[in-house]
Amino acid sequence: MTTTSDQSQSSGVAAVIVLAAGGGTRMRSKRSKLLHEVAGRPMLSWAVNAARGLDPQHLVVVVGHLRDQVEAQLAEDAPDVVTAVQAEQKGTGHAVACALDGLGDLTGEVVVTYADVPMLNTQTLQDLVQAHRSAHTLATVLTAEVPDPTGYGRVLRNGEEVVGIVEHKDADDAQRRIREINSGIYVFDAAALRRGVAALSNDNAQGEYYLTDVVSMAASGQIHGDDPARHGVGAHRTDDLWQTEGVNDRVQLSRVNAEMNRRILEKWMRAGVTIADPTSTWIQPDVDIGQDVTILAGSSLNGATSIGSGAVIGPETTLTDCEVGQDVVVRRTEATLAVLGDGVRVGPWANLRPGTVLDQDTRIGAFVETKNAHLGAGTSVPRLVYAGDVVIGTDVTVGAGAVFANNDGRTTSTTSVGDGAFVGSNVVVVAPVTIAPGAFLAAGSAITEDVPADSLAIARQRGHISTGWAARHREQMAPPADSDPRSDTRNHISTPEDHS
Structure with a gap:
């Protein structure tokens, strides 16, 4: 099948098959390996998103081990994806056969990839498909040159043509020197793949059906496609080794997470963001950051958080799905699903729970917790306050120790506090009540x-002062001079009425 260059770049593939049935035993987890996260997303999601970028007619994920978990994640994250079940893990060739069984006759290209290679991106897959189309081969393999290929x-190549793939344990000394x-x-x-998979044998040490054997068949001419112009096997080499790095255990997971984060941080630093300590700062891929933002040590920006220009975040601050305006300062704070207007000051040690909205120039101080709370412009909550389910107007002051009690x-x-009101220290406002503008509590x-x-x-209860009570109390409590104070085990309660 011959296409123009523009068609090659723009047209989709017949199918992408994502292999996700493996056991992942080295992860030592009750959770599917594929649900462990890289940069805040399950590895499975990275793989599906990369595959989707090829605009495939069919996107199939082959499931097996802990399939209920994998299918539940797909139902939430990618409900349009089709799953194929590999009930027994009999090798990569068998997994592809399981996927092909439900696809009927295909014409065009079939891409096979893995769910545990989270750094593989759509651009690399597009380049791989383009190399395949340009070379008119039956198969094209993505390769990389590594310092230690053990x-x-x-x-195995003959010039640009791939003549075979040999596993490390089967390679001779000369082949082992290949990097x-x-x-x-x-x-x-598609036609060559279907014929090759049908011809696979499990006559090997592992008793499995290997997809690499289909590559060898294509290279040796044992299988063919429907287009006689296509023959042999090609290769597309990537210079980015991380895009071929699979994750099998938590050590590799940590390493891939660190590399992904390093790339994200570098992108933002080059875009005009100051990151004081990259070794302790974590930013997820969907975060958006304005110019001249400073991020201090120990900070994490997660989800769909956006940060306006000139803001200072940190140290030791975690923001998840937050909208932060310009020139905001947030110190030693945890915030989730919160909106912070321009010029807001928060922290240290504040906890902004979902539904918090802080309008322009609001001040939130130490040990303040908010939940489903809207604070108007210029309002100050300096310290030691719980503000749950409350709407507070503009220019309100809330004293230390105040509690907006929201649940019986x-x-x-919900409580409402009007503009310009004053809430004194240690006030408890028991919802639902309305505090009108200018009120003084x-x-x-x-x-x-x-x-x-x-x-x-x-x-509050009227106070009572009993003059001289403390002196009389001390006199009564003093033991006789000739007594042992340790022998007095009596309990004594003195009330103000005793001395009135």
């Missing part, structure tokens, strides 16, 4: 009723 299958390795990622002519054990209710009050505008609310 353990990898070696690519070009097989990534296990291929493009096949069964029902969550005296320190130590428990507010259970609505407070009118510009009113003073005091809700």
